[in-house]
Amino acid sequence: MKTYTKKDFPVSGIRQLLEPGPVVLVSSAWKGKRNIMTMGWHTVIEFTPSLVGCIIADDNVSFAMIRKSRECVINVPTADLVDKVVGIGNCDGDMVDKFERFHLTPVTAAKVAAPLIRECFANLECRIADTRLVKTYNFFIFEVLKAHVATAPKYPQTLHYRGKGIFIKSGGVVDKRQKFTKWKNTPNF
Amino acid sequence: MKTYTKKDFPVSGIRQLLEPGPVVLVSSAWKGKRNIMTMGWHTVIEFTPSLVGCIIADDNVSFAMIRKSRECVINVPTADLVDKVVGIGNCDGDMVDKFERFHLTPVTAAKVAAPLIRECFANLECRIADTRLVKTYNFFIFEVLKAHVATAPKYPQTLHYRGKGIFIKSGGVVDKRQKFTKWKNTPNF
Numbered sequence: 001m002k003t004y005t006k007k008d009f010p011v012s013g014i015r016q017l018l019e020p021g022p023v024v025l026v027s028s029a030w031k032g033k034r035n036i037m038t039m040g041w042h043t044v045i046e047f048t049p050s051l052v053g054c055i056i057a058d059d060n061v062s063f064a065m066i067r068k069s070r071e072c073v074i075n076v077p078t079a080d081l082v083d084k085v086v087g088i089g090n091c092d093g094d095m096v097d098k099f100e101r102f103h104l105t106p107v108t109a110a111k112v113a114a115p116l117i118r119e120c121f122a123n124l125e126c127r128i129a130d131t132r133l134v135k136t137y138n139f140f141i142f143e144v145l146k147a148h149v150a151t152a153p154k155y156p157q158t159l160h161y162r163g164k165g166i167f168i169k170s171g172g173v174v175d176k177r178q179k180f181t182k183w184k185n186t187p188n189f
Numbered sequence: 190m191k192t193y194t195k196k197d198f199p200v201s202g203i204r205q206l207l208e209p210g211p212v213v214l215v216s217s218a219w220k221g222k223r224n225i226m227t228m229g230w231h232t233v234i235e236f237t238p239s240l241v242g243c244i245i246a247d248d249n250v251s252f253a254m255i256r257k258s259r260e261c262v263i264n265v266p267t268a269d270l271v272d273k274v275v276g277i278g279n280c281d282g283d284m285v286d287k288f289e290r291f292h293l294t295p296v297t298a299a300k301v302a303a304p305l306i307r308e309c310f311a312n313l314e315c316r317i318a319d320t321r322l323v324k325t326y327n328f329f330i331f332e333v334l335k336a337h338v339a340t341a342p343k344y345p346q347t348l349h350y351r352g353k354g355i356f357i358k359s360g361g362v363v364d365k366r367q368k369f370t371k372w373k374n375t376p377n378f
Contacts, residue, residue, distance in 0.1 A: 013352070019229050020349035020357050021210010040208050043232035045244060045326050053242065053328070055234060079363070086368045132321060137234050139242070141326075155357065160209035160349070163202070165369040168209050168344065171360025174268070179275045180354040 004150035011050035022158035038089030061093035075120035193339035200239035211347035227278030250282035264309035
């Protein structure tokens with residue numbers, strides 16, 4: 001399976017990975033157990049601190065692990081992993097170790113106990129920053145503490161879920177940098 | 190410019206449009222003025238009621254219009270509108286009527302005062318449902334009251350922003366319906 005050479009990446013820049021809306025794999029750990037879930041309902045919230053909001057439904061094994069450990073890793077898979085993404089989303093972490101079942105490699109994270117997934121293009125180590133909307137909507141806000149991102153390719157082919165078993169792959173790049181003159185010297189451009 | 194024949198669309202199904210992560214155009218109106226902003230930080234939150242969370246920064250003219258009117262329309266543009274998407278994001282609604290400047294057609298909505306944008310593939314009429322995180326993060330939760338979606342194409346080519354002036358277009362479709370047997374008869378599949 002493809003792996004990537006990764007570099008440390010500024011956490012304020014992780015919008016480059018999440019803003020396009022890819023399906024992600026969320027890994028977590030608690031008391032010697034670990035799990036992975038497939039997740040598509042997320043948004044960037046802030047550059048600095050680097051904040052991401054996610055819906056993690058309370059019927060997932062991951063919900064309890066993340067609530068208790070207060071940590072997780074958001075891993076960005078590329079389109080070649082689509083069968084693992086689907087399989088992980090369609091089985092239950094109570095019944096199976098998903099790293100083993102799907103032949104994925106756990107890698108020790110730098111700042112959290114949850115494992116990174118080696119085969120993913122990017123790994124974002126996260127800690128819970130705000131739980132005010134967890135009770136009402138299962139909406140967690142995480143701070144990205146550390147980001148590991150593949151050095152190549154520059155524009156990975158990501159997966160974007162539309163429901164009903166249908167994914168869209170990311171396609172061509174449209175470069176409009178010339179039109180952003182007003183913003184190009186601001187830090188969060 | 191391309192327009193679309195649209196149909197009413199079940200609001201519980203709008204994840205098909207927003208979950209893949211497209212850049213959207215948010216239209217709003219207040220006291221005889223109207224505005225459009227480009228927005229990329231959003232997530233689906235719930236099927237029923239149909240809830241969407243969005244970051245609308247408080248330095249946008251739209252922020253005040255949406256807070257006061259408590260309404261907006263989330264419009265999904267296709268990739269052919271990229272220059273309008275960029276232009277709308279890079280000018281100030283205090284200085285210009287963006288419908289006029291960008292030759293976009295306002296259409297009267299059914300349930301809100303904000304106008305739909307005719308040239309967009311989909312239009313979601315929204316009302317504020319929760320403002321608890323507006324003060325801290327500029328994070329609004331909207332309920333989608335009514336959805337208008339083009340009857341074709343089935344998989345529109347959408348735009349996905351990665352920052353720094355770079356967009357990704359949506360590409361090929363990956364059909365994994367066969368692997369979702371467990372969910373295919375659930376309402377929110």
